Amino acid sequence: MGSSMEHSVYKQYEKQYVAVDCVIFGYERDELLVLLYPRSFEPSRGKWSLLGGFVQHDETLGDAARRILFKTTGLQDIFQEQVHAFSRIDRDPAGRVISVAYYALIRIKQQDSDLVREHGAHWWPVSKLPELIFDHREMIESALRKLQTRAGSEIIGKELLGDRFTLTNLKKLYEAIFLREIDAGNFRKKVLSLGVLHKTAVKDKSESKKGAFLYEYRKDNDEQLEFIPFFKG
Amino acid sequence: MGSSMEHSVYKQYEKQYVAVDCVIFGYERDELLVLLYPRSFEPSRGKWSLLGGFVQHDETLGDAARRILFKTTGLQDIFQEQVHAFSRIDRDPAGRVISVAYYALIRIKQQDSDLVREHGAHWWPVSKLPELIFDHREMIESALRKLQTRAGSEIIGKELLGDRFTLTNLKKLYEAIFLREIDAGNFRKKVLSLGVLHKTAVKDKSESKKGAFLYEYRKDNDEQLEFIPFFKG
């Protein structure tokens, strides 16, 4: 907006409830998971819900998403990205609420488990979601598509895995994100050819006798080397 | 949103002004254009602005975008797509307004010129934009990236060109969208290989002595053949 309206005279226009819903992705046991919590009151009691909240005057949508994430997982400085604004008039039976979906990537190990438990939240595999309220399933599906797009343009690794990981860890993560199998050899070559990972001297022997080298992101130069397409769903 | 709040008790939460800003793309003289109109009052008098308006209780964001588009161009049933929600707190100096950007593709010939003139609107080339208010430049840039993504996944043709067009018309449109030159022979082969266009018996002689065949979309079967990647920026 901008023109077609004088300043300070917005009074004549209607305001809306604006919410943010967070699709919080985690990764465990080779599966991509979403954090949901159960709805304990009508309507839709028993169904599951994304974590959400209303946007306040003094915060951006991103701020609101961060606030919600912090409140429910205790985590800060988390990668997140806007997905889409959902605005069906009757999407929330209790009132007209426009909701902007965000997705976030967190390391489940790092969450404040007490806080999560206190909210009754539960991790669900994206491939086996329970019944969800409102348009939350649609939000998760859109978020997953966004995540896939991003994972195809740059390496999503440390956000979900940790600072160091083996190439097999990364491959399994990508299989979880794209919901399909990937050739190990080709994946390895493709990822390494991008030159954004640095092989450490450390081997992880937890998943094989031989052990696999741990890799980390090259911190040095280029944050701008991103967005070289390297993987398509 | 959903849980964490009882129904009908949203009263305790703050409402927001929610606006929609439309990035209206047109195409003429081998250029991709955006419809802007001049701001005639302070602040930012003399700068240019997207067409926008506030969202009402009884309409979705898409409805609002359609309403604004109709009000300013007289056009209905226009292709449009949501771009992003912009929410910087001070993005509008006159008040806290969250704005969701949409882009639309229209055929300039079909617009209601009187209506457009009455609003003082003017078509600007995307590559030579004037100074814009607020975050409107950012909105246009995001919208263009979205348009490029979409144009790379399916053929954007009739929305901007008309029902029938030559392959050279389409190539020039793509050059305007991607802001770079494209090889004519390769473009032609790629587009035809998708099999979504049907060659008519009619030649357009307006642009060459030899004349070029007009193509149209195959209406018959498959709307689902879309989203086959066919062009990358």
Added chain:
DNA sequence: CCAAAAGTGTTGCTTGTACACCCATGT
């Protein structure tokens, strides 16, 4: 020794790109 994951190499196919070349025709 051998199962199992780590890691390397090879081959063939598909796709993209550059560019040469022929066609049709109004002036």
Added chain:
DNA sequence: ACATGGGTGTACAAGCAACACTTTTGG
């Protein structure tokens, strides 16, 4: 006849997918 866009063919390079093969080591 020739300039101009329309349209086709070719040849090379890059990227990708399938899969064979070697390495390492705990049990």
